[in-house]
Amino acid sequence: MSHASQAAPLARDADGAGESRPRAGQPARLASGGLVDRTSTLHFTFDGRSLAGHPGDTLASALIANGVRLVGRSFKYHRPRGIFTAGPEEPNALVEIGTGARRTPNTKATTVELFDGLQAVSQNRWPSLRVDALAINQLGGPFLAAGFYYKTFMWPAAFWEKVYEPLIRRAAGLGGASGLPDPDLYEKSHAFCDVLVIGSGPAGLAAALAAGRAGARVILCEDDFALGGKLLAERREIDGRPGAHWARAAEAELAAMPEVTILRRCQVFGTYDDGVYGALERVADHVAAPRPGQPRQRLWRIVARACVNAMGAVERSIAFGGNDRPGVMTASAVRTYVNRFGVAPGRAVAVFTATDDGWRTAADLAAAGIGVAAVIDPRSGVAPALRASVGGARVLTGARVCDVRGGADGVRALEILHDGRRERIVADTLAVSGGWNPQVALATHKGAKPRWSEALQSFVPDAMPQGMRVAGAANGEMTLAACLAAGAARGEEAAAACGFTAAPAPAPRADDEPCGLVALWHVAESRSKAFVDLQNDVTAADVDLAHREGFRSVEHLKRYTTLGMATDQGKTSNVLGHAMMAALTAGGTDTVDMGRVGTTMARPPHLPVAIGAFAGHHRGKHFKPTRLSAAQVWAEGAGATFVETGLWLRAQWYPRPGETDWLASVSREVRTVREAVGFCDVSTLGKIDIQGADAGAFLDRVYVNTVSTLPVGKARYGLMLREDGFALDDGTTARLGPEHYLMSTTTANAARVMQHLEFCHQVLWPDLDVAMVSVTEQWSQFSVAGPRARDVMARLFGASDVSDASLPYMGCRATRLGGAPARVFRLSFSGELAYEIAVPARFGAALAEALAEAVAAHGGCPYGTEALGVMRIEKGHVAGNELNGQTTGRDLGLGRMMSKKKDYVGRVMAERPALVAPERPSLVGVRPVDPSQRLRAGSHFLRLGAEASVGNDEGYLTSVAFSPSLGGWIGLGFLASGPDRLGERIRAYDPVRGGDVVVEVVSPVFIDPEGSRLHG
Amino acid sequence: MADLAPRAAFAGLLHASAPPEGGIPGLVVSARPERQLAIAIARKGKRAELAQRLRQATGLALPEGPHRTTAGRMTALGTGPRSWLVMEEGGEPGLADRLAEALSPLAAVSDQSDGYAVLRLTGAHVRDVLAKGIALDLHPRAFGPGSAAVTNCAHLGVTLWQIDEAPTFELAVFRSYAGSLAHWLGESAAEFGLGVAAE
Known part of the structure; x- marks a missing residue:
C-alpha cells in the first residue's frame, strides 16, 4: 500500500464509461489503495439486488462501493438514512442479515464482514426502502416530540395496552426476529x-x-x-x-x-x-x-x-439541520472508507469541522483524487499548515453548516452561514467532525x-x-x-x-499531528430538524423541550427523550446532547460546567450481545442438567412415562396396552402392589453416610426424635426441623455399625439436608467427632412392596435371609446379591410388607431387570412415582406437599415424636405460641360425601354455609389421589383443630378451577390403620 | 442368584465426532469404569496420624489442600478441608473396605466407586474444551499434574485433576449427571473433533 498508488482518480459511476472505470459494478471503488483484495470478488445482495465487493470489505464499504446511499429508515420519523460511521458506533445503517432461521436484525452494516453469498435487507420500511409510507410521520413532527406517546395516547387508559402500544410498536422500531429456533450453536x-x-x-x-x-x-x-x-x-x-x-x-x-x-x-x-x-x-x-x-x-x-x-x-457529530441525510458522515468515517476500503463516499465532499482532525479528511480526499467541495470550519483562525494540506480546496473559516438539502438519495447541497449570510454550496457528501469522545x-x-x-x-x-x-x-x-x-x-x-519486567525496546517513532478543536454542539440558526441521536430520532428541539419541561438532569434527559437509549447506546450522540443541555441550563452564558452536568451512567453491555450467547449450550431440554438413575435405561425399555422431580427423571407409571389413560395404569399398579407385589426405583432419595464417635449425638441434635438409642441393624423414621421450628425434611436413618449411620432424605431435599448437616457440624458443633458424605449416587435402591414381597426377596436372597426373624420390620443388613455387595432394609412407604434393596449403581439396571422378572413370577409389576404417591396418601404419610416449609411437626401429626428430653435444632422456635395453638391447621384426611366427586389439591376448607372469604378459611387440601382400594377420591390436608373434627362435614372450595365439594373429615390413615399388612 | 451384570456410567453416552478439517481429533476421551474410588474423611484430631497411616498402608502422601499425590496404582486428591478422594486403578475390588480397615479409626471411609463417573481427557485442545465448562485457570503456570480442584463444569459439580503434561486431565462427576456431562462435552469438543478411546 503505497501512498502514491492511493492518489488514483476517482472511479466514475456506471454512465461514466472509459479507462477510469476500474471495477465493473462497483462505481465508487477506487482503482487502487486500501486493504481490500481486488483480485477476488464476493457477491452479495441488498434488498434483493445483486452486488459485488472484495475480501476486506465491510457490508457498509461494499454498499458505498456500489453507490448505495440509502440504507435504512429511522426509528420514529422513518427518515431516509445512510451510513454515518465506519465502526461499531454506527447509529443508522442497521440491516437484517441472513434469511430464515438465521435472520439477524439490527446488524450494523459497518461491522459486518463481507462474505460471498451475504444477504442483507433494510428494515423499518414499508412497502419499500425508497417509498416508505410512514415517512409521513415527519410531517407530524410537532406531535411526535419527546414523550409524545405519554401525552397523546392517555385516554382511555384501557386502550394503552391493547391498541396504542401495539400500534406504536409496529410503526416505530427496528428489525424483526425470525421467530424460528436458532439453528446455530x-x-x-x-x-x-x-x-x-x-x-x-x-x-x-x-x-x-x-x-x-x-x-x-x-x-x-x-x-x-x-x-x-x-x-x-x-x-x-x-x-x-x-x-x-x-x-x-x-x-x-x-x-x-x-x-x-x-x-x-x-x-x-x-x-x-x-x-x-x-x-x-x-x-x-x-x-x-x-x-x-x-x-x-x-x-x-x-x-x-x-x-x-x-x-x-468515537468521533461525534454536530447538531445542524438535516444532519441525518444519507451522505452526512463523520469525517473519520469518510477517510476510513477512502484509505482502508478504497471506496469514495462521494464525488464532491464538503468537510464541516470544528477540529484540526477534520482537515485530515479533506487532505486524504484530495490525495485520493476525490473532489473536496469545501472545508468549513467555525474557527476564524486556522493554521496555515492545515490550509496548505487540502490541496487548493475552497476553505471557509468562521463558517457553519446550518442546513442540508437533499432527499432519499442524500445530500445535494449545503446551506452555509458565512460572514453573516447564507450561501448554498453544492456537494453530495458532508464529512462532519465535532470532536472525539x-x-x-x-x-x-x-x-x-x-x-x-x-x-x-x-x-x-x-x-x-x-x-x-x-x-x-x-x-x-x-x-x-x-x-x-x-x-x-x-x-x-x-x-x-503481574511480576513481569519488560526488556528495553526502542519506542516506535511517529510525528505528533495537530489536534486542536473548538466546542461546537449546535448550529442554532438551523431551520430544519437537527438530530442529536440519529438512532432514536432525538432532535435538538427535543433537548430544548426536555429543558423547558424540567427534565434537565442528564439521566432525566435520557429517559424523557430516549437520548442514548438505542442499540448504539448513544456512542455518537450522548456527549452532544448533554453539552446542549448544559448550555441550556447555563442560560446562554458561556460558563457551561460540563464537569457538574456530567454524563449518563454506562452499564454493560457496551455493545449488544445476543441472548443466545449467554445461554450457550444450555438451551431447550439442556437448559438444566438431567439426573438419571442407573435403572433409567431399564425403565425406558419397560416403556415408562417419566416425570421431572427436581433435576431427576423418575418413572411415573408403566402404561400397558389397552390402558387408555394414566389413571388406569396407576390404579392397576396400586392394586397389583396391594394384592400381589411391585417394585419401584427409589434411588433418587438422598443417602448420607454419617460416621464417627459422636454420630449418634449429632443425629439426636438434628432430628426431633432420638436416634442414638437405635440398635445396630435397625432403622427409624425421623423428622428434622429448620432453626425456625418448621419441618425441614423427613426420612429413615439406619444404624449400620456402632459409629456408622445411613440417613435417607427426600429426593427434593437431598442437597439441602446435606448442606444443613454440614452447616450444623462446621458452624454449630465443630467439637463433635462426626464425618458425613453423600452416598446417594453410589447406591441404586429399589423398594419391593406387597403381600408377596417376601417371596420375591426369597427368590433373590434365599428364604432364610429375609424371614421375619432375620429381617424384622425396620431391620437392615449388609449382604451380597450374587457377586455384588448389597444392603437390605425392611422399610415401607406403601403400608405393605416391603423391603428396600441397595446395590452399587453399576448393578442398578441389572437389578431392575432381575426384579421385573421376580415380581412378574409372583403376579407383580413395576410401579412408578404416581402409584407410590397414591399409596402413601392412602396411608397418610406426609411428603413434599405437606413438608412445604409452612408446617410444623405438630401440623404434620408428628407432635408426639418431638422429644422433650433433649435439645435439637428448631425446638425452641417450634414452641412459639402460634405454632402450638390448638386451632392451628393440622393433618387430616378428607373424602367426598358423594363418592363420585373429584378432589383437587389446593382447595381451601370452609365450614358448611360459611361465606367463601379469607376470614373463614380453615385450611387447605395438600394432596389428593384416586384410591383404587377405596374406589373414590381421597385427600390429605391441614384443617383448623383438625384431629378434633373427625366425622364433620366441610367444604373443599376451589375458586380457581370452580370446585366446591362437600367432604367428610377422616383420619389421614385410610388403609390398614392397625399396620397389620406391614408385618405380613 | 446369578451375578448382576455391571453397566458403566458412560455406556452409550460418548459419541465421536470427526475433526471438521480432518486430521486427529482435538480431544480424546475415555471412560474409566474400573476405577475404584473412596472418600476418606479424617476423624476429629486425627489428621497427622492419618497421613502417617495412609503412607504406611498405601505409600500415598496425604495431599495438603487441592492437590494430587500418587503411589503406584493409587492416587489421592484433596477435596475438602479434611476429606480426600482416594482412587485405585485396576486393583482387587473392595478398595473402600480395605482402606476402612487400614485407616480405622482415623478416617471415615465411604465407597464411591459407583458414585462418581470418571472421564480421562487428552488431546491438543483439551484445555480449550475444558475452558468452556470450567472457570479455573488450567494454564501450566497455574495448574499442573500436582493439582486438583473441586469445582463446576457447565453447572455440574465436578472434581478435576491433571495426570500429565501431555496434557491429560481426569474429571469425576456424580454418576447421574453422566448424560448431561457427555452432552456438554460432545457439543464443546465438536469444533475440534472428539475421539472416543477404549479404556
Missing part, C-alpha cells in the same frame, strides 16, 4: 491472563507488545476482523513505514509469542468485579453458516490480573464517574476499576505518537504489576 468459555489488552489500535498493539515481550500472558481483543484500529484507516507513518505495515509486523510478532492470544472479531462488552471482563467473539458471523460443530458466537468470561483499555475514541464505558462500568476535559471538550476516564489502565485515545491521548508511547508505557506497567 453458541457457547461460553473462560479465559485467564496477566494482561488483557482491549483494542488493537496503535496504543493497544504497543501495550500488547510491551506486556508480551515481558513474558506476561496476554489476551488481545479486537472487535474488528483486522488488527490495527485507526492505523488501517489513516495515512500515517510509524518508524518510516505506513501505519498498517507497522500493525502487520506487530501482529506477526504477537502471533509468534506463545503466551499471547489474539481474539479477533471479539468485543469486550463489560467490566465486572475483580478483574472479570465479558467479551463476545463472533466466531462464524462472517461466513454464511458455521462449520459443523463450530459455534457461531462464543461468550468469553475473561479474568485478567491487569488490563490495558485501548478502546479508542474517548470510549469511557468500560472504565466506568464499575461506577466511577468520568472527568470532563476542557482541552478535549469531552469526558475522559478518571478513577479506574481494579487493575485497569487506559491508554491512547480512550484516555484522551489523541495523537499517534502519544498513543504509541502511552500504550507501551501502560503495557509495561501492567506486566510489571
